[in-house]
Amino acid sequence: xxxxxxxxxxxxxxxxxxxxxxxxxxxxxxxxxxxxxxxxxxxxxxxxxxxxxxxxxxxxxxxxxxxxxxxxxxxxxxxxxxxxxxxxxxxxxxxxxxxxxxxxxxxxxxxxxxxxxxxxxxxxxxxxxxxxxxxxxxxxxxxxxxxxxxxxxxxxxxxxxxxxxxxxxxxxxxxxxxxxxxxxxxxxxxxxxxxxxxxxxxxxxxxxxxxxxxxxxxxxxxxxxxxxxxxxxxxxxxxxxxxxxxxxxxxxxxxxxxxxxxxxxxxxxxxxxxxxxxxxxxxxxxxxxxxxxxxxxxxxxxxxxxxxxxxxxxxxxxxxxx
Ligand SMILES: [Zn+2]
Numbered sequence: 001x002x003x004x005x006x007x008x009x010x011x012x013x014x015x016x017x018x019x020x021x022x023x024x025x026x027x028x029x030x031x032x033x034x035x036x037x038x039x040x041x042x043x044x045x046x047x048x049x050x051x052x053x054x055x056x057x058x059x060x061x062x063x064x065x066x067x068x069x070x071x072x073x074x075x076x077x078x079x080x081x082x083x084x085x086x087x088x089x090x091x092x093x094x095x096x097x098x099x100x101x102x103x104x105x106x107x108x109x110x111x112x113x114x115x116x117x118x119x120x121x122x123x124x125x126x127x128x129x130x131x132x133x134x135x136x137x138x139x140x141x142x143x144x145x146x147x148x149x150x151x152x153x154x155x156x157x158x159x160x161x162x163x164x165x166x167x168x169x170x171x172x173x174x175x176x177x178x179x180x181x182x183x184x185x186x187x188x189x190x191x192x193x194x195x196x197x198x199x200x201x202x203x204x205x206x207x208x209x210x211x212x213x214x215x216x217x218x219x220x221x222x223x224x225x226x227x228x229x230x231x232x233x234x235x236x237x238x239x240x241x242x243x244x245x246x247x248x249x250x251x252x253x254x255x256x257x258x259x260x261x262x263x264x265x266x267x268x269x270x271x272x273x274x275x276x277x278x279x280x281x282x283x284x285x286x287x288x289x290x291x292x293x294x295x296x297x298x299x300x301x302x303x304x305x306x307x308x309x310x311x312x313x314x315x316x317x318x319x320x321x322x
Contacts, residue, residue: 039065039092041100044254045208045246047073047185049100051093052253053084055221055302058116062155064089067116067251070212071097072205074182077106080129081203081212082250083120086156087164090120094127105129107180109189110168111214111250113140113199114226115148121166132180133168134191134199141165172201192216194228195235202239209245219252222307223265229273229315236266268297272311276319286316 039051050070056062064085071080071093078097083090097105105127110118112134118141121131142165149160172178172191180187188204196215203212215224216235225232240262247261248254255261275293284292290309298304 037092039089039096041070041096044248045205045210048205048208048210048246048248049073049096050248050254051096053116053251055251057303057306058151058155059306062116062151064116064119064152064156067114067215068212068248068254069093069117069120070248071105072182072185072187072203073101073103074185076183077104079107079109079180079182079187079203080105080124081109081248082111082117082214083108083124085116085119086152086158087120087122087162090123093120094123103183106182107132107187109133109201109203110137110199111201111203111212112197113137113144114197114215114224115144115151117214117250118165119148119152119163122164125166130170131166131168132170132172132178132189132201134201135171135173137171137199138167140197140199141167192235194231196223196225196232197227200227200235204244209243210248211239211244211246212248213239213250215250217247217249217252217261218265218301219249219255219261220302221251222301222304223268223311224307225269225272225311225314228318229269233266233269233273236262236269240266264300268294268301271297272308272315273319276312276316280316280320286313289316 041049041051044050050068052068053066056066069082069084071078105124106129108121108124108129108131110133149163152158152163153160172189174191174193177188177190186206188206190202192200200214200216202214244258246254246256247258272294276289279289279293290312293312294308
């Protein structure tokens with residue numbers, strides 16, 4: 001007699017299918033547990049903690065944890081910089097903060113409107129934090145609400161009524177800075193004109209000369225342009241003139257090689273801008289431009305094809321009118 005875990009009426013083909021489905025489920029298990037797992041956090045400068053998101057595209061394998069999020073601890077309080085793409089990522093970040101300090105979380109700063117950076121905000125409401133962002137952030141969040149709800153439903157399985165937007169209550173005017181103090185730890189937050197988006201802010205920890213750049217800087221991953229390429233290059237030019245010890249990009253590994261990092265992204269943007277200009281001047285249509293522009297940058301960046309195509313798709317129609 002042959003021993004089997006499966007009933008006798010299950011034939012070979014059915015057995016294979018059952019085994020295949022079981023393997024699939026086991027394979028998927030870590031994904032579903034991801035949100036509740038502890039976040040890997042690194043102290044990149046004294047009192048400055050970063051969790052690095054994975055390099056995944058929003059349209060391919062998005063799991064809500066693709067950007068850099070983290071916090072700065074002062075003598076009396078804590079500031080959070082970006083909160084991740086969902087409440088569960090926000091909760092996981094909050095849990096990591098509580099492991100490091102008992103100090104109150106006084107501020108949550110959003111570097112810009114993109115969904116992977118803001119939907120963890122809701123986890124910090126109970127902390128009584130003030131939320132800080134660009135003057136344009138509330139409107140930008142409202143405009144994108146429906147699209148972001150659909151994305152969260154599709155990839156994170158979060159129903160629209162659970163995709164909760166938490167708006168900033170402290171707004172920074174364009175081209176202005178404000179300073180907050182975490183207790184012997186002044187933090188300067190600056191809002192920019194239209195660049196990566198129309199909602200970009202940077203966060204500078206003055207004690208360590210660390211700049212959280214938001215998505216004004218990408219490292220490893222192909223830069224995203226969702227605002228204005230000329231404005232983006234202009235802002236990069238101004239940031240390159242300033243001195244920082246450490247840059248924490250919106251995506252990628254924090255770096256002390258500040259000049260190299262700024263130059264690499266600026267170079268891509270210039271190649272992209274000039275390539276689109278040439279393409280338009282030569283009468284190439286949008287699809288041809290997508291096929292040819294900035295190809296020489298391909299090997300330097302992750303997720304290049306999908307993001308470079310999106311960038312061209314965004315910039316080309318605008319530059320046609322210039
Ligand atoms: Zn981002």
